[in-house]
Amino acid sequence: MGIFEKIFGKRQSAAQVARQHFELLEGYKPSFTSWTGSIYESDLIRAALDAHGRHASKLQPNLQGSAKPALQSKLRMGPNAYQTWSQFLYRLIVTLYIKNTAFVVPVLGEYGEATGVIGVCPDHWELVEDRGVPYIRMTFKSRKAIAIELSRVGILTRYQMESELFGESNKAMQPTLDLIEMQRQGIKEGIKNGATFRFMATSSNWSKDEDLARERKRFDAHNFQEGAGGVLLWPNTFKDIKQINQDAYKVDAEQLRIIRENVYMYFAVSEDVIMSKAIGDAWAAYYESVIEPFAIQLSEVMTRMLFTERERQMGNAVWFTANRLQYMSNADKMAAISQMADRGLMTRNELREILNLAPLPESIGDQIPARGEYYNVGEEPAQDTQEGGADDANQ
Numbered sequence: 593m594g595i596f597e598k599i600f601g602k603r604q605s606a607a608q609v610a611r612q613h614f615e616l617l618e619g620y621k622p623s624f625t626s627w628t629g630s631i632y633e634s635d636l637i638r639a640a641l642d643a644h645g646r647h648a649s650k651l652q653p654n655l656q657g658s659a660k661p662a663l664q665s666k667l668r669m670g671p672n673a674y675q676t677w678s679q680f681l682y683r684l685i686v687t688l689y690i691k692n693t694a695f696v697v698p699v700l701g702e703y704g705e706a707t708g709v710i711g712v713c714p715d716h717w718e719l720v721e722d723r724g725v726p727y728i729r730m731t732f733k734s735r736k737a738i739a740i741e742l743s744r745v746g747i748l749t750r751y752q753m754e755s756e757l758f759g760e761s762n763k764a765m766q767p768t769l770d771l772i773e774m775q776r777q778g779i780k781e782g783i784k785n786g787a788t789f790r791f792m793a794t795s796s797n798w799s800k801d802e803d804l805a806r807e808r809k810r811f812d813a814h815n816f817q818e819g820a821g822g823v824l825l826w827p828n829t830f831k832d833i834k835q836i837n838q839d840a841y842k843v844d845a846e847q848l849r850i851i852r853e854n855v856y857m858y859f860a861v862s863e864d865v866i867m868s869k870a871i872g873d874a875w876a877a878y879y880e881s882v883i884e885p886f887a888i889q890l891s892e893v894m895t896r897m898l899f900t901e902r903e904r905q906m907g908n909a910v911w912f913t914a915n916r917l918q919y920m921s922n923a924d925k926m927a928a929i930s931q932m933a934d935r936g937l938m939t940r941n942e943l944r945e946i947l948n949l950a951p952l953p954e955s956i957g958d959q960i961p962a963r964g965e966y967y968n969v970g971e972e973p974a975q976d977t978q979e980g981g982a983d984d985a986n987q
Contacts, residue, residue, distance in 0.1 A: 631690055631762055634772050636852065640859045641689050643866045645682035647883050650914055653677055657908025659899055663706055667910075672699050672708035681912075684711040685886055688748050689859055692759030693717075695730070696746035696893060706898060709746070719757070746893035748886075768854040775851070871921050879914070887912040915945055936962030 631637055655664045671680040688694040695714070698706035714730035719742070721727065726742040749759040856862055864870040865878050894910040925946055932938045941957035944950070951957050 631765065631769065634769065636772065636855050637859070639866050640855060640861045641686045643861055643868075644689060644859070644882060644886075645686045647865075647879075648685040648886055649678035649682040651677075651681055651883070651887050651912040652914065654911045654913060655909075656911070657899075657903065657906060659903040659906065659908040660706075663708075663898065666708055670708070672710045675710070680709075680711060681890075683713075684748070684890070687711060687713050688750055688886070690762070692750040692752075692762065694748040695728070696748070696890075696897065697740055698744055698897065709894065709898070717758075744897060746890075746897040748889050748893055765858055768851060768858070771847075771851050775848070872924055883914065887914065933961050934963045936960045 653667065655667060657664075670676055675683075684694055684696070691713070695712050695717075696709050697712055699708040699710055701707040712730065712732075714732050716731040718729050719726060720729050720739065722739075727739040728742055728745050729737060729739040731737045747757055749757075751760040752758070753760055852863070860878075860882050862870065862874070862878065864874055870878055891909070891911045895904060895908075898910065899908045929943050929946060933943055937960075939958050939960050941951040943961075944952065944957070
């Protein structure tokens with residue numbers, strides 16, 4: 593038994609049962625295929641997606657409510673038996689940005705109950721229905737297929753327009769990918785041509801074309817046969833001998849900048865983020881444009897797929913959060929800690945988290961420090977604050 597059977601169990605039989613396509617509002621019977629372009633084979637694009645994965649993997653899952661206690665207990669340990677939360681989040685956001693559609697499905701136990709979640713990456717998916725129930729039928733590279741109820745599948749999308757459920761393809765990126773590939777091939781061919789020598793010469797006194805062809809073959813065999821080397825010698829029948837210098841075409845600096853900007857714009861990333869140089873406002877802008885929308889969408893998707901409508905009304909939910917202050921400069925961190933601590937807005941452990949320090953025991957770490965002169969409106973200031981103020985006034 594492989595991982596496919598361990599995750600999906602007997603549900604794969606539904607893949608053969610559901611035959612009729614399920615139509616969406618636009619009337620199209622949706623059948624989608626993963627884009628066959630080599631988008632993840634480009635080192636520039638892979639670096640951009642790796643930046644998304646590295647930062648998204650730091651999100652922290654938070655479960656609230658009392659429904660499905662066994663499931664919540666397992667999710668606190670990890671998403672499934674094969675991945676950690678950081679691995680799950682990394683792969684999920686990379687899949688989302690490559691395919692513009694990412695799926696999260698429940699891992700079922702022996703009795704059909706959800707025991708975890710896992711992100712899947714099918715090559716082909718389509719909407720079908722069986723006896724009025726919509727399913728998503730997925731086909732993987734192994735050619736194995738599975739049909740899962742639409743209500744139990746979490747769907748994350750990007751560049752969503754035509755379909756109510758799925759994102760668009762990355763065909764808009766094809767021209768930039770072509771330029772990247774041509775640049776790569778140009779460099780490769782330039783290296784090859786740099787290791788070869790080519791010459792041209794004028795030869796006269798040949799009455800027949802066959803004699804000229806015969807002389808060219810004789811010259812090649814004499815000078816370039818296997819193991820030959822040293823000095824090339826020409827008889828006086830050749831003149832105007834010149835070396836042919838073939839320079840491979842290379843994208844100039846401005847064109848290369850445009851290619852990079854196209855990649856950065858399409859995948860919502862910057863060079864500073866890729867190189868881990870973004871801090872402060874630069875990182876906050878990246879967080880708000882990429883990581884936060886991903887966290888919000890994943891929170892909503894997982895809450896909807898794991899809890900019933902009534903359970904959601906009772907406050908059961910899954911949330912993914914991150915400590916944004918960790919990416920400030922040290923000076924900005926200390927200023928934020930000072931302001932937050934003075935006003936009693938964060939606990940000691942939350943303040944220590946900003947500096948990547950280990951938490952204190954709950955009895956101490958969960959306390960909220962605050963300066964004495966801050967007190968609730970309508971309440972009397974603390975006694976030591978009054979005395980301190982009087983002392984200050986007498987001095």
